[in-house]
Amino acid sequence: MTDHQWEVLKKVIAGEVVDPLPVGFIIDSPWIPGWYGVKILDYLSDSGIWYEANMKAIREFPEAIFLPGFWSEFGMCTEPSAFGARSAFPLDEFPHAHTIPGGIDLIESLEVPDPRKDGLLPLVLNRLALARPKIEAEGHRIRFAVSRGPLNIASYLLGMTEFLMLLMTDPERAERLVKRITAFVKSWLAVQRELCPSIDGVLLLDDVIGFMGSREFQRFGLPYFADLFSMDVAVKFLHNDAPCRDSAPFLPDMGVNLFNMGFDITLAELKELTGNRVTLLGNLPPRDVLARGTTHEIRKAAADLVGSLKDRSRVIFSCGGGMPPGVSTDNVRAFLDAVRECS
Numbered sequence: 653m654t655d656h657q658w659e660v661l662k663k664v665i666a667g668e669v670v671d672p673l674p675v676g677f678i679i680d681s682p683w684i685p686g687w688y689g690v691k692i693l694d695y696l697s698d699s700g701i702w703y704e705a706n707m708k709a710i711r712e713f714p715e716a717i718f719l720p721g722f723w724s725e726f727g728m729c730t731e732p733s734a735f736g737a738r739s740a741f742p743l744d745e746f747p748h749a750h751t752i753p754g755g756i757d758l759i760e761s762l763e764v765p766d767p768r769k770d771g772l773l774p775l776v777l778n779r780l781a782l783a784r785p786k787i788e789a790e791g792h793r794i795r796f797a798v799s800r801g802p803l804n805i806a807s808y809l810l811g812m813t814e815f816l817m818l819l820m821t822d823p824e825r826a827e828r829l830v831k832r833i834t835a836f837v838k839s840w841l842a843v844q845r846e847l848c849p850s851i852d853g854v855l856l857l858d859d860v861i862g863f864m865g866s867r868e869f870q871r872f873g874l875p876y877f878a879d880l881f882s883m884d885v886a887v888k889f890l891h892n893d894a895p896c897r898d899s900a901p902f903l904p905d906m907g908v909n910l911f912n913m914g915f916d917i918t919l920a921e922l923k924e925l926t927g928n929r930v931t932l933l934g935n936l937p938p939r940d941v942l943a944r945g946t947t948h949e950i951r952k953a954a955a956d957l958v959g960s961l962k963d964r965s966r967v968i969f970s971c972g973g974g975m976p977p978g979v980s981t982d983n984v985r986a987f988l989d990a991v992r993e994c995s
Contacts, residue, residue: 653721653795658852661717661968662886665909665931669965672995673958675988676717676933678891678912678974679709681727682746686977691744696726699779703786710792713984715992717968719889719912719933720796720855722787724779726772731800731840732808733771735762749808756810756818759829767840777847784848796889797844797851801858802833802876809833816863819872826872834876841883853887856880862894862914869899874906881907889933893973900925915972919961928966935972936987942971943978947986954990 653661664674685695688705695701706722727747729739738750752758767773780794787794800808806829807815818826837856845851861873881888888907892899893914903911903926912933913922919932926932936942941953957969969991 653717653719653793654791655793657717658793658795661910664966664968665887667965672715672992673964674717674968675715675991676719676968676970677984678719678933678970679706680723680725680974682977683975683979684709685744687979687981692746693741693743696741696747699782702779703783707790710790712981713988715988716984720798720853721792722780722783722794723798724776724783725798726776728800728808730772730776731805731837734765734767734773734836734840735771735805735809737771737809739772751811751814752809755814756825759825762829762832764832764836764839767836767843773840773843777843780844781847788850793850794848795851796853796855796887797841797885798855799837799840799857801856801861801880801890802830802837803860803864803873804858805833805837806830807860812860812863815860819864819868823871830872830876834879837880841880845883852885853889854881854883854885855889855891857891859892859894861892861899862896864898866898869902873899874902877906877908891974896922897925904929910968912970912974913972919957919967923961923963923966928963931966931968933968933970935970938971938973938976938979942983942987943976945983947982950983950986951990954987955994958991958994 660670660674663670681692681695684705685692688708690701695705709718729747729749732749733739735752737752740748841854887910889910890908891912895916896913900922908930910931910933913935915935915937919935922932936953936957941950
């Protein structure tokens with residue numbers, strides 16, 4: 653992300669309406685490899701391919717704000733690997749983290765990993781360290797420390813069903829688990845900030861928030877996310893593209909000032925639920941419209957999205973969730989052009 657894009661992002665978060673209207677996308681391994689024309693494993697394992705693929709996206713769409721920008725990651729395996737989860741990396745499918753042996757019975761003895769040396773995390777850090785001079789030479793900077801959220805990580809360590817059952821059957825034990833994972837996430841974010849002084853934002857991704865009711869979220873989610881977002885950074889970014897009506901009213905209390913949602917709710921409704929205190933990144937349907945739609949359909953859907961808002965403050969137009977696989981250059985261009993024409 654360039655200095656100019658970073659300043660635009662902060663202006664939008666502060667409530668300014670900018671011209672042209674801003675467009676941004678979360679991009680990572682589900683979209684970039686296929687769009688760039690390489691296998692997913694090549695993208696994840698070859699730092700040269702990773703760098704050039706990200707640079708191609710930036711050069712192809714310079715008006716788009718790509719978030720978090722140069723995301724050094726190994727898919728969903730990144731954080732669970734530090735706890736000892738076995739990672740599977742098919743040639744051209746998404747990586748997968750297996751549950752840890754022993755599951756729930758290991759909670760009491762589960763150690764908080766060291767992000768400097770455990771799992772895949774040192775590889776993530778070293779890729780950033782090695783690429784940083786080239787990134788900055790191109791006029792960009794690493795802006796975000798990134799992690800999956802504590803609920804998301806817990807669901808990978810135990811299994812989704814097992815973790816959600818634990819919340820109901822043994823809530824004290826579940827809280828101990830979430831507290832330990834939160835301590836790990838705090839240290840993981842801090843290490844990334846130490847590595848890259850240009851980092852002034854935090855991105856947490858956690859869809860498990862959407863599988864909880866309001867009461868459960870207030871106990872097992874709100875205090876831990878509020879702790880994580882208490883870091884002294886300018887941008888506090890949360891991704892949850894699962895249902896969010898129950899948790900959205902608590903986004904300001906969590907400290908979130910930028911939110912990427914799914915597409916089962918309108919931006920206008922989210923503005924109301926959050927008191928227009930949170931900048932919204934969304935929310936064109938990602939698969940059925942942005943990936944599968946014609947350019948005409950995308951232009952119309954984008955115009956309808958912009959037109960649905962009487963108040964265009966605190967909105968960055970995007971898809972509902974991250975950029976999905978299969979979105980073509982022409983479709984991205986159609987979306988960007990349509991939003992610009994509505995500015």
